[in-house]
Structures are given as C-alpha cells and as structure tokens.
Amino acid sequence: MDIDSLIDALIEREGGYADHPADRGGPTRFGITETVARANGYDGAMRHLPRDTAAAIYRRLYWTRPRFDAVGERAPSIAAELFDTGANMGPKVAAAFLQRALNALNRGARDYADIAVDGRIGPATLAALDGFLRRRGRTGETVLLKAIEALQGERYLRLAESRPANEAFLYGWLANRVG
Known part of the structure; x- marks a missing residue:
C-alpha cells in the first residue's frame, strides 16, 4: 500500500466537514483540524478546505516528518x-x-x-x-x-x-x- 492510497482511504473515512460540539478539535474537514490547517497556511473557511491541501498536510505532517x-x-x-x-x-x-x-x-x-x-x-x-x-x-x-x-x-x-x-x-x- 502506498501513501497516496493511505491518504485516500483516510480522507474517505474522515469524510467532509464536521463541527461536533464534543470535539475539542473544533471544525474539521477531511479530518484536518482548523488549528492544523491554519498552521499550514490555509486561511479560508474550513468548509472549503481543498482535498489536495488536506492530502499535502497528511503527507508532510503524518507520513514524511x-x-x-x-x-x-x-x-x-x-x-x-x-x-x-x-x-x-x-x-x-x-x-x-x-x-x-x-x-x-x-x-x-x-x-x-x-x-x-x-x-x-x-x-x-x-x-x-x-x-x-x-x-x-x-x-x-x-x-x-x-x-x-x-x-x-x-x-x-x-x-x-x-x-x-x-x-x-x-x-x-x-x-x-x-x-
């Protein structure tokens, strides 16, 4: 299994936008929290975080680093x-x-x-x-x-x-x- 397949499966499992009141991480999209998105240069609405931005974050922060x-x-x-x-x-x-x-x-x-x-x-x-x-x-x-x-x-x-x-x-x- 390669990293692209792992990222695709993770994004599929995480789903789109979520803002569960019990989740301390706050708003997420594709499993990426707003804090992580902001720390990695994304400044738009979390509802609109691009999939390729999420994939790049996963690759860099959760695979390579x-x-x-x-x-x-x-x-x-x-x-x-x-x-x-x-x-x-x-x-x-x-x-x-x-x-x-x-x-x-x-x-x-x-x-x-x-x-x-x-x-x-x-x-x-x-x-x-x-x-x-x-x-x-x-x-x-x-x-x-x-x-x-x-x-x-x-x-x-x-x-x-x-x-x-x-x-x-x-x-x-x-x-x-x-x-």
Whole structure:
C-alpha cells in the first residue's frame, strides 16, 4: 500500500466537514483540524478546505516528518497503522506505541537493545524494528501490529473514561481505527 492510497482511504473515512460540539478539535474537514490547517497556511473557511491541501498536510505532517515512510520500507502494515493512528492521535503518540511494543517484544533486550520511548522515529527505533523483523520475520509484523492496536484501543478507552464527552466518539474510534 502506498501513501497516496493511505491518504485516500483516510480522507474517505474522515469524510467532509464536521463541527461536533464534543470535539475539542473544533471544525474539521477531511479530518484536518482548523488549528492544523491554519498552521499550514490555509486561511479560508474550513468548509472549503481543498482535498489536495488536506492530502499535502497528511503527507508532510503524518507520513514524511515522523519518518513513517522509513518504517514503511521495512514493515508496510506497521507504517499504515502508524499513519492512521498518527492522524487521529498525533504522530508522537503513534511512534511511542511502536517503541513501547518493540521494547516489550525484545525478550529482555536479548533480540535487540531497548530504545527510548520518545515518540520520534530515528536510527535506534529503526534498528530495533530491523532487529525484531530479522528475529520474528513477517509473522512478527502481524504480532507487532496487534500490540500497537492494543495500545491504541486502551488509549481510546482511557480518553472516554477521563472525559465523558469523548464517549460520543468511542464506538467509532474502536470500529474504524482499531483492527
């Protein structure tokens, strides 16, 4: 799966304009919040945010900048999950899920060294991913994906428990984002 397909699927899933009263992000279009749109040079009405502007933001902020593209060269299904999770929770959160899962799956640092959980994909994280994939192969990619999705689901539950207004979104998050 390439980034264009991932962006198309995400935009389709996010839909058009929304301004849900319980959403702290305020008005969105194609899943892009007004704050993110403004920070990236868009100054028009959110109802009219062009699709190609949203796609460019997704590519830059949620694929290239967090280095999910480098993950995709090694483990495409992991990169796709990180992209989707990053678009919904922030790239640092998604990257931290990967780092936590890699640390938990390294068998006490016997397969590769523990890495810092800093939410940044750098040489150490990529080396750990390479070590994991060398040790566990493609079936390992499936297990790593499950671990990341478990962390994601737990975070959604915690968000709903800590802020009752988020319960309005929990079903959709679990149905459309996890698994």
